[in-house]
Amino acid sequence: MLMLEKFFRPKSVAIIGASKHPNKVGHVILWNFIRGFKGKIYPVNPTHDEVLGLKCYKRVTDIPGHVDLAVIAIPARFVPEALKDCGKKGIKHVIIVSGGFSEIGRTDLEDEVKGVAKKYGIRIIGPNCIGVFDAYSQVDTLFMPRYRLERPRKGGISFISQSGAVGSAILDWAAARGFGFSKFVSYGNACDVDEVDLLNYMEKDRSTRVIGMYIEGTRRGRELYNSLRRITRKKPVIVIKGGKTSAGSKAASSHTGALAGSARVWDAMLKQSGAIIADDIRRMFNYSRLLAEQPLPKGKRVGIITNGGGFGVIASDALESHGLILADLKKETISEIKKHVPEYAVVKNPVDLVGDADAHRYEVALDALLKDENVDIILVLILFQTAGVQSEIIDIIASKSDKKEKPIIAFSAGGDFTSVHMRMLEKVGVPVFDSLEEASDAIEKMYLYSVYVGNAE
């Protein structure tokens, strides 16, 4: 059993503050668990006998069975007492979502919580956080309404966020785009479990293929560096550092009270540690999606397939700007593709299948580029505005991508019809971009990571 495992895969959970009132945090959290969690659920609230069809207990000590995890969602002043009950009950893992501690100057209350935790050997995530979401176990303490905050599908990205707002917006944003997650943790005031602990957990977690972090500051710089240095050799870690400018650093100190530290020191530390630095949340996900769902490339030679010449030009520019190379297609590749496409198609790299291309032409070109040893990475541009491209193209690209022979990355841009197809592709594990600059940036990072772990030169 991994340390912290019970935060993510408990067999039984107590919701302290479970409520009948739909606008209460404890109601939303209970509802989340009922909806997806397969283990035992114990609502705890002294004023209810029953909540959402479940028997409700006055205190956790009244619960008959063993409890792996407690979630506390009650006003701050009642938290130490509830935590003591958890200790008496033998609960070793507690998520405190309640705010009202050190972040508003009540360090006394937070110290009391720490004292209780220490006495009973309890590990705590929080307080003042939105807690944990696990796409596999459906542990879900996110107390924002589901109609406002969508939950993502299962996948390989885990995201650790110091900021609850950043975390929840991102999760929602990523879910709507079809990105797959393993775990999400917002750790708030980090009175116990912090970014280093969580990072070390994600290192061992099998369903986590890529780790993303939003971090404003740390109390354990040396340990953070050591963990990153070790973990990045096994799994990519992508970090957004909040407070890297003087303006941002000032804002961070008002926000989490974090000493954001010198931008230069952070930058040097992160680079030396092998972490991938992202300037922006979208870029973090761009890198994560590629690294989580595609095989690492053996080199930096890209083959482009397109049904619009102009986008082939823009892609070529963007790739070269990011230090990548347009692959020199083999003669066999060109003659093979030419056999199956009309004469007016331009079979070079980019392979321009032209405006009336159908899924079959894409299949021929994909197969040829997968076979060509001069091609390390395939970038497929698909414009859905023309009538020739039918939905079956999703299946074709997915089936090639599933073989994991070479990274396949897709690009498309358009309105609702296009978006539906982009989401379909994303759902079957093919990363799709609507910006060729961003696609090229992400391919560059994937290539550099491949070099870092000795998979490419």
Add this chain to the structure above:
Amino acid sequence: MLMLEKFFRPKSVAIIGASKHPNKVGHVILWNFIRGFKGKIYPVNPTHDEVLGLKCYKRVTDIPGHVDLAVIAIPARFVPEALKDCGKKGIKHVIIVSGGFSEIGRTDLEDEVKGVAKKYGIRIIGPNCIGVFDAYSQVDTLFMPRYRLERPRKGGISFISQSGAVGSAILDWAAARGFGFSKFVSYGNACDVDEVDLLNYMEKDRSTRVIGMYIEGTRRGRELYNSLRRITRKKPVIVIKGGKTSAGSKAASSHTGALAGSARVWDAMLKQSGAIIADDIRRMFNYSRLLAEQPLPKGKRVGIITNGGGFGVIASDALESHGLILADLKKETISEIKKHVPEYAVVKNPVDLVGDADAHRYEVALDALLKDENVDIILVLILFQTAGVQSEIIDIIASKSDKKEKPIIAFSAGGDFTSVHMRMLEKVGVPVFDSLEEASDAIEKMYLYSVYVGNAE
């Protein structure tokens, strides 16, 4: 009457190649006109007596009334003859969407077209293009199915594209996001009307507030420079240059046959001309939206309002990275806001209205920042994941933005619930970003343009 005006605001139009068959280009175009165009529409096709409920003419010369504009959508080999008919009928403006000319080596056929045009004094857009879309007059020759290619609302952006695929994807993409357009032109082989003519037209066009261009090459570098130099003083022109790297340049020569020219020469030319260079299509629209719909700022001091501290930090970093300054709020501003928000709100810059903020808090903060002379630009971050932010916030921000006192730019990030609100904001003319890096980049460009035209220091 402006030159080229009849391409965009004809009183009557003939569709040569109008067809009963839904998958034919001439059918889609006729249908587009019937759907939105208010002038007279004459289908022309020797094999039909009637199409889509309209009387169909065998040749344009059979049409009883005057015709301002003809659209030709028939196989290339029949085009010269049809064009001669247009000449005889006195039609002076013709859009040829048909392909099969110089782009596949048939320069002979294109020369024939040019000869006829010269003889009769006809101006031509095309051939091998998707032609014109005008959001006001509903001239619409885009022959992609409407379910695949959405049309944008009316607005101030006009876009000139050398590539049809780039143009159509972009229009579709922009439409779905609620961006407002004036005109769109894909000019294809440019056998007559080219990018310089179109640029000069947009200069005079009243509903065009900002001009965007996608260009791979030009035959009139000097004139292009002169036009840009003159026009950028009056209206921002944002240019994406395709083929700016050696890989892109090679791809461009296969695509439009354009001599993409030296990247350095283009870069220098564009910079000297006062054009705003965009690396990416999305960035082009980012710049366009701000410049088309918001007043120019008097300086570079930004006030931030947020309901999530972490995003305040990221925004501060992003703004400073782009050379902007966090405004030093006046004491009166701070005390005014403090009167109306709870104690735990952090009233500095960023103004953090915290997680339970409602629309009223936003209104108070917006009013105070609009009044504060130390603030030139307002960046409003709204996270819709929390239950406090109701839809009325759209009205509040829109009503402040409508006064056009200072540029107001919004940021949000999330899933479907958020997206609906982002589109609403965009529809009422408030640019919304889902990336703070991109928002800051666009604000920087807006500020630099304001300096360029002498509106800011």
